[in-house]
Amino acid sequence: MxxxxxxxxxxxxxxxxxxxxxxxxxxxxxxxxxxxxxxxxxxxxxxxxxxxxxxxxxxxxxxxxxxxxxxxxxxxxxxxxxxxxxxxxxxxxxxxxxxxxxxxxxVTSEYTFLRDEALVARVREIFDSLGIVEHYLSYSPNGLLMLDSTGKSYLLIVHTNETLRGVREIASVQGAPAGFFDALDSGASLPYFWQTSGYCPADGIAWESYMHPAIRFTGQQLYAYAVIPNPPGFDLSHVLSYDRYLEWLDRDIQKTWSSLM
Structure with missing residues (x-):
């Protein structure tokens, strides 16, 4: 799959x-x-x-x-x-x-963090704080697409030192400005270039608007992660939320009971 x-x-x-x-x-x-x-x-x-x-x-x-x-x-x-x-x-x-x-x-790919118990515990804390009821694997960049019961979406980006080196190398090939590398190397922010499959675009785009506050975390290895509310690039306007599903289920049960009485 x-x-x-x-x-x-x-x-x-x-x-x-x-x-x-x-x-x-x-x-x-x-x-x-x-x-x-x-x-x-x-x-x-x-x-x-x-x-x-x-x-x-x-x-x-x-x-x-x-x-x-x-x-x-x-x-x-x-x-x-x-x-x-x-x-x-x-x-x-x-x-x-x-x-x-x-x-x-x-776990043999860029998703090794899925087996890191310390990071998994941190992700569960994020779920609890945001009221997340469903989550899905995402890529470019790697992480999790998360939704709360109302359907509000969040993107959790997770990087290791190795994947960050890959981001840096591609950005270098694309001719990214020095300011981008300074921001990336500081560890304070992570990029989400949603229009270019996660890769830094060429020709010096206004990269600042694509950077998001990051948190460093130590588990079995070093990580940097960022949580992006309502991430662009996902057409989720027609996704059925869990709350709406429960409303539909209640109506269906009430209709069934009414037909039996």
Missing amino acids: SVDTVRNRVFDNDRFQATSVVVVDYDMPGLNGLEFCRRITDPAVRKIMLTGKANEHIAVESFNEGIIHRFIRKQDASAISALNRAVRDMQNAYFDNRCQSILDTL
Whole structure:
């Protein structure tokens, strides 16, 4: 799978409908939660079962057998918060499973930062601070295209010393002015030449407007990264946001319930 294919997933309006976590009650009419979980054949889907006190031993056995991944006791006072936390953890586990083959391919390229646990932790902090709910690989420059629940976009550019040397060499060939190299070498800003596939254009363009504040970070190696709100070069005006998807889902559920009454 190419990076372009991964990034273009953002334009798929059905992307939110993939099932990552299933929450079932053990005590359901017709088919109990355990049998329901047995019939889920996708090994990547994570399963959480709600259980009453009388069925705790069944939940423990099911967990030990790998039929379910977590169980929540309905009678616990903290059941709701425990469920929310479990869903979040299981979603992360689902996406880690789905992304494994992609990561194994990309870590030998300019995307080695995807395997750096320290940098990954910093990126998660960025997600939390900006309310990011979805992200996609990007390239030229390398990094992540991120969106919050309203559809507001951000571009996270990540450079290593090696990739910065590449930027510098191309800029030198293109005849970039001395001021550009001073800004690049200072480590205080990074370029985003969105009109020229990430490369410094020739003939001394007004490069200052393409520079963005950068932060240095030390993980397994040295990095420089920049977060660009509403990055130009991405036609995201028709992208379905997560909030809009939830609104559509609520209307669809209400319509279904109305037809059953």
